Amino acid sequence: MYTDNIWNRVLDKLNFKDKKHDHITKIGEGAWHSVYKLDRIDSDDLVIRIKKKIAYGELQEFDENELITEYEATKAYYEQANKNHQNICPTYFRYFIEPDIVFTAETYMGKGQELALLEQTDGFAYGKKLGQSFNQIQTSKSEIKGFGNLHWNGTYLSGENQQESNKIWENDNNHYLMVLDSLNESRLSFNREIVNRKIKKLIGNRRNCAQTISLVNRDITPENLILHSGRVSIIDPSPKLDFDLKFAAYFVFCYQFLLPSYSNAPRYLHNTYEENKGILGEIAEGFKQGYFYSFSKDEYIVQEKRLMDEYILWMLLETYEHYEILNNTQPSHKVLQQMGSKEVIQNRLDLYLNELEILCSSFNYDT
Ligand SMILES: Nc1ncnc2c1ncn2[C@@H]1O[C@H](COP(=O)(O)OP(=O)(O)O)[C@@H](O)[C@H]1O
Numbered sequence: 001m002y003t004d005n006i007w008n009r010v011l012d013k014l015n016f017k018d019k020k021h022d023h024i025t026k027i028g029e030g031a032w033h034s035v036y037k038l039d040r041i042d043s044d045d046l047v048i049r050i051k052k053k054i055a056y057g058e059l060q061e062f063d064e065n066e067l068i069t070e071y072e073a074t075k076a077y078y079e080q081a082n083k084n085h086q087n088i089c090p091t092y093f094r095y096f097i098e099p100d101i102v103f104t105a106e107t108y109m110g111k112g113q114e115l116a117l118l119e120q121t122d123g124f125a126y127g128k129k130l131g132q133s134f135n136q137i138q139t140s141k142s143e144i145k146g147f148g149n150l151h152w153n154g155t156y157l158s159g160e161n162q163q164e165s166n167k168i169w170e171n172d173n174n175h176y177l178m179v180l181d182s183l184n185e186s187r188l189s190f191n192r193e194i195v196n197r198k199i200k201k202l203i204g205n206r207r208n209c210a211q212t213i214s215l216v217n218r219d220i221t222p223e224n225l226i227l228h229s230g231r232v233s234i235i236d237p238s239p240k241l242d243f244d245l246k247f248a249a250y251f252v253f254c255y256q257f258l259l260p261s262y263s264n265a266p267r268y269l270h271n272t273y274e275e276n277k278g279i280l281g282e283i284a285e286g287f288k289q290g291y292f293y294s295f296s297k298d299e300y301i302v303q304e305k306r307l308m309d310e311y312i313l314w315m316l317l318e319t320y321e322h323y324e325i326l327n328n329t330q331p332s333h334k335v336l337q338q339m340g341s342k343e344v345i346q347n348r349l350d351l352y353l354n355e356l357e358i359l360c361s362s363f364n365y366d367t
């Protein structure tokens with residue numbers, strides 16, 4: 001709990017002198033922020049997100065540049081999104097960084113409906129809206145240069161990788177083949193012939209269909225999407241520069257498969273993704289329709305296949321990540337919270353390998 005003293009400072013920093021009339025309630029708690037709603041009389045309600053000093057059981061070091069990077073990236077994503085879709089993200093966003101308190105203030109976007117209370121048709125409709133919005137956000141050109149994670153150099157943000165885009169695309173494709181080689185050389189039991197034939201064919205096709213680098217959002221869990229009264233809002237993004245279709249497929253992959261499979265990790269236990277698997281799947285289906293809304297029926301089939309190829313590649317990467325964690329490192333507390341114990345990780349690895357094999361055999365056409 002925060003003392004009056006802290007709130008005085010927060011309100012003072014924000015230049016809100018009429019403190020007596022403001023009502024502050026706690027509305028949420030993510031892994032990184034404690035979240036409060038500030039009711040205002042004459043303007044929109046705001047959300048104050050106070051950075052936690054301890055996250056995943058570890059004291060967080062104060063790194064000013066890292067904090068600026070995080071919040072400037074959020075700001076850039078909000079601006080990019082609102083450019084195409086007014087008010088899909090908070091329009092007001094400010095941040096304050098001092099050694100003893102770090103917080104952000106942003107527009108309150110409402111209270112989302114619980115997944116469990118959504119009808120299948122609502123899930124599909126929200127997914128479709130999200131698909132359309134993500135498409136528009138990603139297709140509008142970002143002013144941030146480069147590729148990969150974003151960094152603040154004191155003046156502006158840029159991607160950590162400044163290579164030519166065709167070189168980046170080549171490396172991206174090669175990376176999947178390296179991952180495949182590592183799995184081939186492992187002692188894991190899976191049908192190498194089926195998986196290799198499919199992945200190699202798919203990468204061969206992929207090389208000829210270069211994707212566009214865009215500002216994408218990696219943190220699209222239901223806690224960061226507010227669905228209510230037929231509207232969708234996006235909050236707390238984790239932006240980076242990466243390929244557009246690859247990240248459209250990431251959304252579908254998360255909602256169709258990844259989130260339910262993480263239900264047994266301590267971090268996600270309370271999120272009931274497994275119980276809400278049906279509705280998450282509907283959101284994924286709607287997303288595909290929304291993302292490719294501008295295509296005719298025939299073109300849609302082609303695009304959906306390309307997206308499902310990317311989906312298979314995410315399955316490959318996730319499988320590899322689980323394998324690597326089990327083999328190379330002593331999982332940190334954070335990893336154990338996010339992924340589960342070694343036994344849970346092992347079981348999930350078996351599930352992923354099995355799923356990878358199924359995907360590679362059922363999508364084994366030669367186009
Ligand atoms: N702008 C906002 N409008 C409405 N609710 C919000 C807003 N920001 C955060 N919340 C609520 O607080 C929860 C946690 O906030 P979030 O910013 O995602 O924290 P963290 O960075 O720790 O993940 C969200 O899931 C949401 O319920």
Ligand SMILES: [Mg+2]
Nearest residue numbers: 030223224236
């Ligand atoms: Mg969050």
